[in-house]
Amino acid sequence: MKTTKLLMSMVIATTLFFVGCKPNDAAIQAAIQAKEAAGITVAVAKGEVTLTGEVDDEATKAKAEEIAKAEKGVKAVINNLTVKPADVPVVIAEDSALIKNVADATKDFPTVKAEVKDGVILLTGEIKKASLITLMQHLSALKPKKIDNKLTIK
Amino acid sequence: MALADKYKALTDAATTAGIADLAVREQDGILYIDGTAADGATKDHLWEVYNQIDPNFTSGDLVLNVNVAIDAAVTHAKVITESSNLNIRKGPGTDQPIVGKAAHGEVITLVNRSNDLWWLVRTNDGEEGYCYAQYLEAQA
Incomplete structure (x- = not known):
């Protein structure tokens, strides 16, 4: 018990x-x-x-x-x-530098016309679909405000 | 924050890929994504995701600036033009005279990378000058 x-x-x-x-x-x-x-x-x-x-x-x-x-x-x-990482301010290139750099970047794309105004890159003309991504990569590295893509895709 | 929603798949992919110094900000109706990818394949993957969300990049509401990290110890780079030779120029700019050429696929020596867009290189023939960095892939 x-x-x-x-x-x-x-x-x-x-x-x-x-x-x-x-x-x-x-x-x-x-x-x-x-x-x-x-x-x-x-x-x-x-x-x-x-x-x-x-x-x-x-x-x-x-x-x-x-x-x-x-x-x-x-x-x-x-x-x-x-x-949380602190917000890094957006850096936008000066037009003078951007114009020169855009000319360098688009040199190998003769069917593409690029104009720069107030940080905006305006793309006109035509491009092969396969080349578009390369061109966009090159231009995005130049710190534009915007890329206005009006290209005709072939 | 409609843009953040539109490109959520992209920012998620960037986070998953472990993009260093990833910064995503919206300013004046444009989304800016900056960061550093470990390799070219990771960068290309993000651009594929971007292309899926905004086919042919026509919206003009995103600037995707993801560069590929390069180890300071790297001394060689491969020429990754589509098929043509790569011009080597006297100074950093297409307005500079051409002083030599590097063949597609050739591995050349990196001398200086202080300019982000134009790298100072030396070919195996000893020609020295500046090449457009986007056509060079650092060799691990």
Whole structure:
């Protein structure tokens, strides 16, 4: 009888232990998630917190980690947040440089006529379909504002 | 951000391909995508995706400027003209006199790549001058 009781209590204790462990992670997850900024995903497994998502800058990334570390029951924090790259301004070439570079780029396409005005390359004339992609690649590298393609495709 | 939606397949492909320094911005109704591809095949793949979204590139609402990364240690390049010889010029520009020619498929020595569009090269015959970089493929 005594053995049975002991066994029973052990089973209950074990069950409580496992049940007790699970909501703990869930509770930690909920607590941290509530404090973190939007766009940050919090995952918790056995007290180990993983942060994922994209944030605006390094400071936000570091702060998110601090918030997670400060939470009770957290054993470790894996900070997998990525920082959004800052927007590089669009560079558009000056017409003087563009005119020269467009002349160089279109030299091997004698059926193509190119005019440059205010950063816009206007293409007229005709071109073989197979050559079009090469021409467009060459012109796109010259930092135009726009390529206005009015070419007839042969 | 309708343009971003239109070209989503392209920006997704660029992200998947691991384009370095990828920047996507919309300005005055034109989408600008800049970045550096690991190799020529990756760049060509993006242009195929672009051609699928905007057949024959007639919309004029995208400037796709993806260059191919070149290791600083690279010293040779292959001539990738369609079939003709590649002119070697005295200076960087088609207005410069031709000082030599490199054959289609020939591998020549890279001397200086400080100009993005015109690379200073030397042929196996010792002729030195500038070639249009778009017709040269850096050799790994």
